[in-house]
Amino acid sequence: MSTSARYWRGIPQRYRLEANKCKKCGQTSFPPRLVCPACGSREFEATKLPQTGTLLTYTVIRVAPSQFVDEAPYAVGVVELDGGTRITSQITDCSLDAIRIGQKMKVEFRRIRAEGLSGIICYGYKCAPVAVQ
């Protein structure tokens, strides 16, 4: 249930993983914050999140919220990207039975959901396991 303005505001993060990095302590915040959660500093520089990481935990959503009913069952997990920033993300491009904590993951740009019957199509990041060589 988001408005187009609210959706538009999130585009830099959802499409491009734009974050900010504390000039004082180096902590990366995603989404960008006005106050560093690590040291309290208010000085930042723009950065982008790495697109690879590790799966810390996951679930398979079998009873979905109304906007995701057509997608269920689908997997959601927490991925710690290289450098330590974490995101909650759908897990895609794999069998639901094959998901394992500790798996290497990569970030993909995907369709997330449609806003109602005549609303905008919402895009963003999802994560997929990196194929083991």
Next chain:
Amino acid sequence: MRDVAIIGVGMNKWGELWEKSMRDIYVEAALLAIEDAGVDHIDSMYVGCMTSGLFVGQEHLGSLMADYLNVTPIPATRIESACASGGVALRHGFIEVGSGMSDIVLVGGVEKMCDVGGGEATYALSTAADQEYECYQGVTFPGLYALMAHRHMHLHGTTQEQLAHVAVKNHDHGSMNPLAQYPFKVTLEQVLSSVMIADPLRILDCSPITDGAAAAILCPLEMAKKFTKKPVVQIIGSGQATDTIALHTREDMSWLGATARAAEVAYKMAGVGPDDLDLVEAHDCFTIAEICVIEALGLVDRGQGGKAAESGLTALGGKIPVNVSGGLKAKGHPVGATGVAQVVEMVEQLRGEVGERQVEGARVGLTQTMGGTGGSTAVHIFRRV
């Protein structure tokens, strides 16, 4: 601060209350508490409620409930802290009486959840999580607790069977509580074969969607005997704390930092520790939640919560009974009412009034309720005077 007592509590049967409006559910509980306390007026009121706007399209509950309880023009304040709303409301009543600002304060909680369909209820509850960076990805509340559960299993070896034992225990307790939404027992096999909601959580790992309310009357301890001939229960500790709203930003996603912090503050104020408690009412919105909560409260060592229900430690008759009311699991979870209903159980337990689920000789107890995945928590400690 003045010492503060609870002199009356009230709660009606919880469940799918189709025939009753939110205001009537609340007023019924409030009237029971007023009658139980023996007071002829109240000076101020707090109403804990998470999201009546999304569930029944109604905000401004301070005015609505004061109006229908016929107590206008007293001050009445709605308190929102997601599923911890009722516990945080109690804290504000405690502060108002303790400060000397008011003498008799009614603390109530209410949620009318069954008027909307399942998808809408799932959405309404999900607003307690980070809408932009958790819910946008399609995660639900059971989903977020499932993420905690898988992390706990990964770090500490907790098993699905251990989760199921929490449900079995709390339904055993709830079968003795006639006000519970689901006052029946379940078996381990039933829990483990129930439908999967968000792996590893099954439907019987989840608390239900419930209509319900609860209320309590607070007054200065020194005035308590003027109103009631029943044993007086004193609030001896209160702690409230916050944590990050998004689960993924917490260093250990299976650890409830806000609950640990609120408990530390409450224990210090009360001058008691985990070993002094006779019973605990904890926020078991999901089976994994009770496991994480008892760790954060210091009832068991960190990582050892999974074994507690399985070993009988937290059952009625065990070393530290947890959720003898049936918990959110069996009693129901009308989110804004939950924190106040824990107080109803605590006061009746400490007064020795609950019959077959009575914790024998209970003198000191603790309630803990939390919002979202633990982003806010209220902990209170009580003693029979």
